[in-house]
Amino acid sequence: MNDNPNLEKRIKRHLWGQKFPLEVLTDSAFLPETLEELKSLGYKNWEEGDWGIRGIGSFHDLYRLNIQLSTPGRIVLEVARFKAGAREQLFRRARALPWELWFGRPEGLIFDIRTHFHGALIHHEGQGKQALDEAIRARLEEFWGSASDSLRVIPGPRTQRIYLDISGSNVLLFLDTSGDHLGKRGYRLAPGPAPLAENRAAAIIRKLARIQPDPQWILDGMTGSGTFAFESSLFFQGLSVGGGRDFAFSQWPSYRESTKNYWSRQRIEPNVRVGQNEKVKVIANDRDDRSLGAAKMNLDQFRSRFCTGGREPRFVKGDFFSLSSKADEFIGPGWVFLNPPYDYRISGSLDQFANKLTRWIETSGLEGTLVLLLPQNRIVEKFSSIPRVFDDLVFNHGGRGVNLLGLSLK
Ligand SMILES: C[S@@+](CC[C@H](N)C(=O)[O-])C[C@H]1O[C@@H](n2cnc3c(N)ncnc32)[C@H](O)[C@@H]1O
Numbered sequence: 001m002n003d004n005p006n007l008e009k010r011i012k013r014h015l016w017g018q019k020f021p022l023e024v025l026t027d028s029a030f031l032p033e034t035l036e037e038l039k040s041l042g043y044k045n046w047e048e049g050d051w052g053i054r055g056i057g058s059f060h061d062l063y064r065l066n067i068q069l070s071t072p073g074r075i076v077l078e079v080a081r082f083k084a085g086a087r088e089q090l091f092r093r094a095r096a097l098p099w100e101l102w103f104g105r106p107e108g109l110i111f112d113i114r115t116h117f118h119g120a121l122i123h124h125e126g127q128g129k130q131a132l133d134e135a136i137r138a139r140l141e142e143f144w145g146s147a148s149d150s151l152r153v154i155p156g157p158r159t160q161r162i163y164l165d166i167s168g169s170n171v172l173l174f175l176d177t178s179g180d181h182l183g184k185r186g187y188r189l190a191p192g193p194a195p196l197a198e199n200r201a202a203a204i205i206r207k208l209a210r211i212q213p214d215p216q217w218i219l220d221g222m223t224g225s226g227t228f229a230f231e232s233s234l235f236f237q238g239l240s241v242g243g244g245r246d247f248a249f250s251q252w253p254s255y256r257e258s259t260k261n262y263w264s265r266q267r268i269e270p271n272v273r274v275g276q277n278e279k280v281k282v283i284a285n286d287r288d289d290r291s292l293g294a295a296k297m298n299l300d301q302f303r304s305r306f307c308t309g310g311r312e313p314r315f316v317k318g319d320f321f322s323l324s325s326k327a328d329e330f331i332g333p334g335w336v337f338l339n340p341p342y343d344y345r346i347s348g349s350l351d352q353f354a355n356k357l358t359r360w361i362e363t364s365g366l367e368g369t370l371v372l373l374l375p376q377n378r379i380v381e382k383f384s385s386i387p388r389v390f391d392d393l394v395f396n397h398g399g400r401g402v403n404l405l406g407l408s409l410k
Helices: 005-016 028-040 059-068 087-095 099-103 125-145 198-211 227-237 257-265 289-305 350-363 377-383
Strands: 020-025 053-057 074-083 109-118 158-167 170-176 217-220 281-286 314-317 333-338 367-374 388-397 400-409
Touching: 005 099, 020 059, 028 053, 028 198, 028 388, 053 059, 059 074, 059 257, 074 087, 087 125, 087 170, 099 125, 109 125, 125 158, 198 227, 198 333, 198 367, 198 388, 198 400, 217 227, 227 281, 227 289, 227 333, 281 289, 289 314, 350 377, 367 377, 377 400
Parallel strands: 109 158, 217 281, 217 333, 281 314, 333 367
Antiparallel strands: 020 053, 020 074, 074 170, 158 170, 367 400, 388 400
């Protein structure tokens, strides 16, 4: 809520009362998982757009998608589309937009303007950025300058990300609605070694869920900071992954906390084919005390941010290669996630690692699927004799290509 009744009325009418083009930004490798996730929430006709998966949605949808989608990185909103072939034109057109509805007061506002120019008539990206920044500030200062309480200072910086996309003279402006990357759920305070982005782990879980929808147990075999274990717990309990954090829209004058709380508390509808088996056990294993210490710190955060009702991953110390079907936990088919250390951190050579894992797959007696993340192309072929549950794929993890293999156990 804000203290200007006229502005409040306009926000209600022009923002909450309207629909906007929204784009869900996700890794190209996991596009099918995000589309499937959207569909499971009832967003059926969303398709690939300029930047991501595109659809039309209201502010309610905007809140819901940020809070409930587990696989994307960000959700952006198309705020305007117009023509500008020169800097001055960009300034004039951008200044005419009602930025006061989006951002409220100018005090403490910092714009993080990201540019994407392709064959733009305004050649200089820096000039485009500056023109947009000045236009928004000019509009806000003009609007608030005439308001009676214009001297009120809002403490602390408020960063808002804007995307300026120009091709030829076509200008496209997107507002980032997410703020921090959506992968950040808020539970991972201690990242451990080479942590996997939470949304990528969620996408891999959803991929596997479509293929083997009814696991009896989950094992995150080299858990590090616990990402696969935590994401599995959220998934199986149908919890809203964004329920424990804030978003860029939380800083907007249009913000409605009650709507955010509503979607944060909602469980995902049971019309999804998988994801409602609350009883599935999640076991997270690591041999290293430091990694386990980090994971347990994250568990405390996880508890404080999500309503887990005591159903949480169980962290255990041990060598992955000594785990077998002799343990009571691993009865029936399950899922194993294995994100081993990279390069030099694997003790022994990569070939030795591949041989050891192949032997384990043949002898452990565990049933189900093992999802393996391998940053080295070279050893993918070492697993060629093991049947796959999905085609090998490569995704981007911290700027490097990681191979994702779905290996069939027994
Ligand atoms: C790349 S990290 C895992 C990152 C994890 N996916 C995350 O998001 O934080 C690899 C982990 O494997 C553990 N590890 C390596 N070899 C192991 C083994 N034989 N048994 C159990 N854990 C092992 C390391 O201690 C380290 O914590």
